[in-house]
Amino acid sequence: EIPRVTGVQTCALPICPCHRVFGLTVVASAMSLATATAPVALGGARATLRGRRLAHTGGSDKVIQKAPAVKPRRRGTVTTASAVGTNLTTWLLRQEMEHKIDGELAVVLSSVSIACKRISSLVQKAGISGMTGLAGGAGNASGEDQKKLDVVSNEIFCEVLRISGRTGVIASAEEEDVPVAVEETYNGNYVVVFDPLDGSSNIDAAVSTGSIFGIYQSDQSCVPDWGADDEGVVQEKCITNVCQPGDNLLAAGYCMYSSSTILTLTVGHGVYSFTLDPSIGEFVMSHEDVKIPATGKIYSFNEGNFVNWEPGLKEYMDAIKKGGKANDGKPYSARYIGSLVGDFHRTMLYGGIYGYPGDDVNKNGKLRLLYECAPMSFIAEQAGGMGSTGRGRVLDIQPDEVHQRVPFYTGSREEVQYLESFLREN
Numbered sequence: 387e388i389p390r391v392t393g394v395q396t397c398a399l400p401i402c403p404c405h406r407v408f409g410l411t412v413v414a415s416a417m418s419l420a421t422a423t424a425p426v427a428l429g430g431a432r433a434t435l436r437g438r439r440l441a442h443t444g445g446s447d448k449v450i451q452k453a454p455a456v457k458p459r460r461r462g463t464v465t466t467a468s469a470v471g472t473n474l475t476t477w478l479l480r481q482e483m484e485h486k487i488d489g490e491l492a493v494v495l496s497s498v499s500i501a502c503k504r505i506s507s508l509v510q511k512a513g514i515s516g517m518t519g520l521a522g523g524a525g526n527a528s529g530e531d532q533k534k535l536d537v538v539s540n541e542i543f544c545e546v547l548r549i550s551g552r553t554g555v556i557a558s559a560e561e562e563d564v565p566v567a568v569e570e571t572y573n574g575n576y577v578v579v580f581d582p583l584d585g586s587s588n589i590d591a592a593v594s595t596g597s598i599f600g601i602y603q604s605d606q607s608c609v610p611d612w613g614a615d616d617e618g619v620v621q622e623k624c625i626t627n628v629c630q631p632g633d634n635l636l637a638a639g640y641c642m643y644s645s646s647t648i649l650t651l652t653v654g655h656g657v658y659s660f661t662l663d664p665s666i667g668e669f670v671m672s673h674e675d676v677k678i679p680a681t682g683k684i685y686s687f688n689e690g691n692f693v694n695w696e697p698g699l700k701e702y703m704d705a706i707k708k709g710g711k712a713n714d715g716k717p718y719s720a721r722y723i724g725s726l727v728g729d730f731h732r733t734m735l736y737g738g739i740y741g742y743p744g745d746d747v748n749k750n751g752k753l754r755l756l757y758e759c760a761p762m763s764f765i766a767e768q769a770g771g772m773g774s775t776g777r778g779r780v781l782d783i784q785p786d787e788v789h790q791r792v793p794f795y796t797g798s799r800e801e802v803q804y805l806e807s808f809l810r811e812n
């Protein structure tokens with residue numbers, strides 16, 4: 387049998403070799419043997435051979451008659467060529483041409499990618515350049531110890547965003563209580579929130595870390611007027627600008643610093659991953675239109691906190707160890723890096739669930755709404771998955787404060803819904 391080729395990616399150019407080969411293969415497989423004498427391409431040639439063989443072994447007269455030449459038919463549906471291998475700059479320009487983003491947002495995203503490249507380079511050298519260990523000082527905005535690389539990564543993000551000239555307000559997990567208004571000379575329309583180096587407690591052991599970011603449009607009523615506003619008013623306007631629900635996000639992404647450096651982002655039209663090719667210093671598309679499997683048998687929680695969890699969550703844990711939703715009576719597998727970006731990335735590709743619940747000690751868990759949960763939820767939803775607090779959609783939450791924390795569950799749609807069913811009942 388000549389294999390039937392389905393979902394063929396034909397090239398619009400008539401000279402494209404893939405068009406000739408694949409196009410004719412499809413035609414040949416759909417033809418009767420009697421007419422399968424089309425020359426040139428693989429499918430036709432195979433079919434012709436097959437016809438002759440039949441004739442020698444006593445096939446019907448019809449088979450050996452010279453059949454009229456058959457022109458390859460044009461397929462009715464032509465799928466778009468894959469963009470895998472496209473570099474980030476070209477992809478951003480294409481998004482702009484297709485009116486999915488404007489030029490300003492393309493500049494902001496490009497700036498973020500530069501920050502990620504610089505941080506990637508520092509992370510790789512951390513062990514030999516004296517960049518491991520604590521920075522000293524009072525810690526970050528959430529009172530957590532800051533690593534040296536936390537501080538440097540924050541400076542890098544702030545610097546590239548300021549220089550981009552497209553960002554009005556930036557808010558970082560590592561900054562003090564209030565977001566930073568970019569001075570007038572460099573001011574722009576976008577609000578960028580970010581965690582420059584998430585999972586940095588892993589740095590000293592050279593385990594995966596990542597940067598997470600989200601981009602909002604400025605709420606024009608809150609844009610600081612540099613001539614007129616005093617400092618207090620500027621701060622208040624910055625906070626209002628940053629405290630937008632995740633549903634307002636225009637773009638979000640993360641960059642994972644691991645065995646590869648992978649930048650994953652969405653501008654609200656699917657999820658795309660770009661792997662840094664160190665030989666050319668470019669992010670190159672490696673995963674196109676990523677979709678999270680609807681179910682998955684991996685769970686990713688810090689189970690050390692089990693005793694402090696609510697009863698519904700404990701019941702859920704027991705259930706997935708007996709096969710849960712997806713695993714036909716067999717226990718799920720546990721995987722936990724302790725670095726949201728790494729755990730999320732694996733969950734997105736393999737399916738399953740990631741969770742950082744609230745508990746008796748920390749009612750809202752550990753993860754921050756603005757820099758972690760909202761951007762990751764936007765990505766998860768764009769990939770067909772979910773981002774939930776266990777009792778509602780993360781993107782619906784109107785933040786009360788900049789460094790707010792929320793319980794967070796994300797990953798495969800059916801797995802997150804399964805978990806929610808336990809929390810709802812309790």
Ligand code: AHG
Pocket residue numbers: 530583584585586587588688724725726727729742752
């Ligand atoms: P940090 O940046 O201090 O290492 O925190 C990382 C975050 C997040 O990336 C990860 O999923 C979570 O904290 C891990 O927290 P636990 O160590 O409590 O499991």
